[in-house]
Amino acid sequence: MRNLGGVFCFLLLVGMNLMGQTEHPLVFQIDILREIDPTSRLYLSKGLAEAQKKRADLVLIHLNTYGGTVVDADSMRSSILYSPIPVYVFIDNNAASAGALISVACKKIYMRKGANIGAATVVNQMGEAMPDKYQSYMRSTIRATAESHGQDTLISGTDTVYRWVRDPKIAEAMVDEQVVVPNISDSGKVLTLTAQEALKVGYCDGIAESVDEVIVQQLGYPVYSLIQYEPKWYDSLKGFLMNPAFQAILIMIIVAGIYFELQTPGIGFPSLAALAAAFLYFAPLYIDGLVQNWELILFISGIILILIEIFVIPGFGIAGVAGILCTMLGLGMALVGNDLFSFDGIDTSDMSRSVLTVLSGTILGFSAILYLSSRIGQKGLFRRVALLADLEQSVSVDVNDRLLVGKTGIAVTVLRPSGKIMIANELYDAVSNLGFIEKGDTVRVVKFENAQLYVETC
16 A cells, blocks of 8 residues: 555656656747847837737847937836846847847846947047936936846844945946946946956856847746747838838928918929828827827817918917917827826936937928928929919019009919019019918008018909
């Protein structure tokens, strides 16, 4: 009986062991093998969301990057720090600049032989260091990221010593050459660590040559299941559309399109360009969950108020100012994730990016208006969109316009409020002094002011 009992216990232990082996840890791999930009941020965001759906035990980022934009790196850093699933990183050669910030945010850092981490100074497009206010923000961000991993408690005899898991000073030295860390960074240069150096100072938890080696040898999972995030083609497209530089260009097209449409009769190319730009601007943000209905309503309301100010109310007053504010707020708030009208928890970097993008686009829009206005009817393609007096000549500017005050003519376009008039078979730019003037109406020049003719219907 004792032998039977022993055999039963042995078989039970073997069965339990086999059952345990069927439940392998699930590792979810996300590749970031490119510049840190909106597309990379999208890859990580969607990858982390998919890892949660798959109930992954851990996320492993396969990283190789020379850096990228601070805003996107900061967003990725926050996603990693607040992920309910532990996130590890395997640095496959490079984790420079923005890549260093992302790596420091991960729970564990593993590096390949010959890999590097550091050089996180904020630079411009020319590779030159930005002013200190930018460096100060980056120093604070990477220092706080290192501090988030906490401290180890070491007891030596009767003494208790607290040591940072990742020394914030070392992280700060990756940004600022003036930060001195004895025996590590005292050369007056921005700190970059090799794999072996990082291992000694706690910025590398192990050296491996592949993702499999990280999982098997470093994490201790000889048997595991691996799911790799596979980006879709529209993820790359959406990432491109959400690039701040491209968004600024879209805002430029919206602003310039609305202006030029108001200067021409009917609905034409400027309206189509503005509508297409608005669609490309809001669509990916709406799909991504950043844009809420009230922000779209705010933007549309702003456009309507501007049209009311131009077409219904003479002059430019409250409706026009309110329309501009609503339009700009709609464009700006669309870039910031929020819960209805609550902006609690919104990162200052997201707000700064939103303001900078909208301002840049608006300035570009007005620059485009000034440039194109000076070329329409004069050269190239723009000659075809101007209304000429005949096939050989454009609007005459040789006469003294002051002498036209009191003369009458015909409106050859709708004046809303600006447009074209014809006096003695010559075309002139003019502005309606009161309300709309329809095409074909007889007009009289009432004044010449700031190099502009002002007319009223007779």
